[in-house]
Amino acid sequence: MLTLILETATQFLFVLLAAPLFAGIFAKFKAMVESRKGPSIFQPYFDLLKLLKKETLVPQGSSILFRYVPYVAFGVYCLITLIIPVVIPVPIIFTASADFLGGAILFSFAAFLKMAAAMDSGSNLAAMGVSRLASFNFLGEGALITVFIAVSLITATDNPYTTNQYLVSNPSANITLVHVFATLAFFMIFLYETGKIPLESSGMQELGMIDESLNYEYSGRLLAVNKWSSYMKQYLLGSVLLNVFLFPWGLYSTYPYFLLDIPVMIGKWLLLIFIVMIIETTLAKVRLFKILDYLAVAFTFSILFLLLSEVMH
Template identity: 60%
Template sequence: MGSMAPNEAQIVVLTITQVIVVILLSPLYQGIYDRGKAIIEGRKGPSVLQPYYDIIKLLRKETVISNNSLSLFVYAPYIVFGIYLLISFVIPVVYPVPILLTPTVDFLGGALLFSLAAFIKIIASLESGSNFVALGVSRILSFTFLSEATLITVFFGVALITGTNNPYVTLDYVSQSLSHYFQLDHIFVSISFFMLWLFETGKLPVESPGLSEMGMIDDGVLYEYSGKLLAILKWGSYIKQYLLGSVLLNVFIFPWFLQVGIIGSLIDIAVMFGKWLLLILISVIINTTLAKLRLFKVQDYLAVAFLLSLLSLTLTVLLG
C-alpha cells in the first residue's frame, strides 16, 4: 500500500484520538456528575470512577437471556454501541475541524443515527417479552415523539442560521463573532437543545431513577438485560451523553478555545474537560435545586423545548 500524504495521516491520527477519547472518557463525566450531585445533597457519594467499576463488574457477570428473547435482543447492544461510535467519527466532539468520515454525514444524518439507535434499543427490549419492559417502552414513546422532533428541528434551525448542515461550519460561524453568538435564533435553539440534553441524558429533575419504578424512563428499557449486554448498553448511554453534550458545548453554548493540529488535539482534551466541568456544574445545580417534575409533566417540558426550536426557525426566516 502506498504511503499516505501527511495531511491524510494527520486526519487519521486526529480521528483515532477523538474516538478513543469518546470511548475512554465518557464514563468519567457521568462519575463526576454523580459525585458532584452527592456533594451538593450532603452525601459522600460514589467515586468519580464508579461508572468504570460498574462496567467492569457487569462484564464479568453472567448474561441471563429470557427464553422468549430473539436474536435482536442479544445483538442490539452491540449495534447501538456501534452507531454511537460511528457518530463520534463525524461530529465535533473534541476536534474543531472535519475528521475522517465527516463528509459522509451532516447534522441531520447525525440526528437520524441517534434516532436509529433509540429505535433499535426499544424494539430489542420488547423481544424479552417482559410486561415491565412493555410499560417502560410505552412511557418512553409517550415522550420521544417530542424529543426526536425537537432534535431534528434544532438541527434544521442550525442549518438555516448558517446555510449548511455541516456541524464544523456551524462551530466556525458561531465562534467567529459575538454578534452571531447572540442572535436571537441561536439563543433560542441553544436553549432548546440544552433542555433536550437534560432529558436525553437523565439530568432532568424527575422522580428519582434507579430501583423505583415510578422514576424509571430509560432504565425501564434495560430492565431485562444483564451481564455483558447491560455493560455495553450502559457504556453506550455514557457515549451518547458525551456526544450530545459535546455538540451542545462546541456548536451551541461554548464554541471557543479549541485548537488544531496534533498538539492541538491533546490541548483540546483538556479544554473539553474544562467545558464539561462547567456543563456538569450547571446540570447538577438544576437537578438539585429545582422541584422534581412528575412524569406526566415531562411532556410539557419537551413541548416547551420543541416550541423554542420552532421559534428559532421562525425568527431565522423572518430576520433573514
C-alpha cells in the same frame, strides 16, 4: 494525513474511554452538594468491569434482536462520534459519512433499536418504559431534528463543523435571538435525553423510570454495553451542546495543539456538569404526565427558532 489519522484516533478513543468519566464526576459532585461522601469518580468504570465479568442471562422467548441490538446501538454511537465535532473542531476521516441531520437521525435510530430490543424481552416493566418513551419521544425527537435543521439555516450548510467555525469567528452571533432560542431548546432536550432529575429519577424506581426500563431485562456483558452506550450518548449530546451552541471557543486543530482539546473538553464539561448539577439539586422531579408539557415547551422553542431564523435573515 498523519495528523488527520491522529485526530481521528484521538476523538474516537477519547469519547469511547472518557465518556463514563463524566458520569462519575457528575455523581461525585452531586454527592458533595448533598453532603455525602459519594462514589469515586471512576465508579462507572468499576461498574462496567464488574458487569463485563458477570454471567449474561437472556429471557426465555426473546429473539436474536435482544442479544445483538446492544452491540448495534453501541456501533451507531461510535459512528456518531466520528461525524460531529465532539473533540476536534475540524472534519476528521469519517465526517463525510453523514451531516448534522444524519447525526440526529442516527440518535433516533439507536433509540428505536433499543426500544425494539426491550420490547423483545417480553417483560411487562420494559414494555411500560417503552410505551412511556414512545409517547414522549414524538416531541423530543421532533424538537431535536428541528433544532438541527434550524442550525443549518444559520450558516446555510448542514455541517456542524461550519457552524462551530462560524460561531467562533463571529462572537456576536452567539447572543442573537435565534441562537439563544436554539440553545435553550437543545438544553431542554439534553436534559430529557440524558434523563436528568426534573424529568427522570435515576435508578430503578418504577414511578420515574423511563430510559432505565430499557435495561431492565439486561444483565452481564449486554448490560455493560448498554450502559456504556448511554454514557457515550450523554457525552455526545453534551458536547454538541457545548461546541455548537453554548461555548464554541477554545478548540485547536493543528498538530500537536489538537491534544490540548482533551483538557479543554474536560474543562467545558465541568462547566456543563456545574449547570446541570444546579438544576438537579434545586428542582423537584415533575410528574410523569407533565413531561409532555416540558417537551412541548422545548418543541415550541425549536419551532420559534426555526421561524425566527427564517424571518430575520
